[in-house]
Amino acid sequence: MTKKLWYLMILLGFAYNATSQSFQNEWIDYTKPYYKFKVGPFGYDNDGAPIEKGVVRINGTALAAAGLANVTAEQFQLWKDGKEVPIFISKSSGTLSSSDYIEFWGEIANGNTDTQLYNDSSFQLSTHWSLESDSAAYFLTVNPSGNNKRLQQINNDVNSINIFPEKNFIYTYCIICILFFTGTGSVHLMF
Secondary structure, eight states, X not given: OHHHHHHHHHHHHHHHHOOOOOOSOTXXXXXXXXXXXXXXXXXXXXXXXXXXXXXXXXXXXXXXXXXXXXXXXXXXXXXXXXXXXXXXXXXXXXXXXXXXXXXXEEEOOOSTXXXXXXSSGGGOOOSSSOSSOSOEEEEXXXXXXXXXXXXXXXXXXXXXXXXXXXXXXXXXXXXXXXXXXXXXXXXXXXX
């Protein structure tokens, strides 16, 4: 009997000291609905690499189709990777019409969340690109308490600032040139 009690005490001691890992979903408020959408590459450059950042617009008609037609502009909140993303709304208050919109600075998926896939995070080659997808998941929700992050529209008035033009501008563009000689004595230039 004392042996069983001893084992029970050891088990309770381990259970008391047990901790679990975080699942990176601590930012979720389960009392609110979240509308998930993906933002992928914003086109491709001349080398075929994806363009990583750009402005994303959500139209008022898309919000109405999702059932968010009666939500006021102050209540919208956007999340990506557990962090709130500041948004710009075409109307500062009131419900959005079909001509109104929400805009934000979107980015494709990066490899920051992939770090947890490695036993030793130094084995990850780059956090710049994701191993899983180039599309990032964004979550739009309604936060009635307010105090949501916003991008403010300001006037760019340069007339009140004394900015003088530069007299000279030098820009150096480096092209790797390789010179090699052939057996005939001619020089070939490769770029």
